[in-house]
Amino acid sequence: MKTILILALLTANGAYAQATSNWENSPQKWENNAQNWENSPRNWENSSQNWENSKQNYNSTNGIYDQRGNRTGYEVKSPSGTVNRFDNDGNRTGYRGR
Numbered sequence: 001m002k003t004i005l006i007l008a009l010l011t012a013n014g015a016y017a018q019a020t021s022n023w024e025n026s027p028q029k030w031e032n033n034a035q036n037w038e039n040s041p042r043n044w045e046n047s048s049q050n051w052e053n054s055k056q057n058y059n060s061t062n063g064i065y066d067q068r069g070n071r072t073g074y075e076v077k078s079p080s081g082t083v084n085r086f087d088n089d090g091n092r093t094g095y096r097g098r
Contacts, residue, residue: 025097031080032097038078041090046076048090055088 023029030036037043044050051057053074064073064085073087085094 027095029097031078031082032095034092036078036080038080039082039084039092039095041086041092045078046084046086046090046092048074048086048088053086053090 025032027033031038033039039046041047047053048055052060053062053076054060055063055071055074060074062074062076063071064075066072071088073085073093075083075085077083081097083096084092085096087093
């Protein structure tokens with residue numbers, strides 16, 4: 001019985017540690033949340049209409065390309081440190097927490 005209790009406690013602590021270590025990348029964290037203005041495609045800094053993000057700007061330094069060299073989108077770093085990914089139409093497709 002002691003072995004089962006100890007095993008249950010270790011498993012619970014491991015699950016808790018896993019959950020807390022993923023908080024930096026969680027969409028529930030405000031810095032990563034799509035509702036945060038810094039991450040919104042309606043924010044000019046993130047907009048596909050902004051020349052810095054435009055697929056027509058061949059000098060853009062934030063483009064994302066596939067293995068064939070086709071541009072699939074762009075990345076923008078928010079002031080809070082989250083890196084947002086957008087497709088070429090300005091739809092947020094993902095992020096990387098700071």
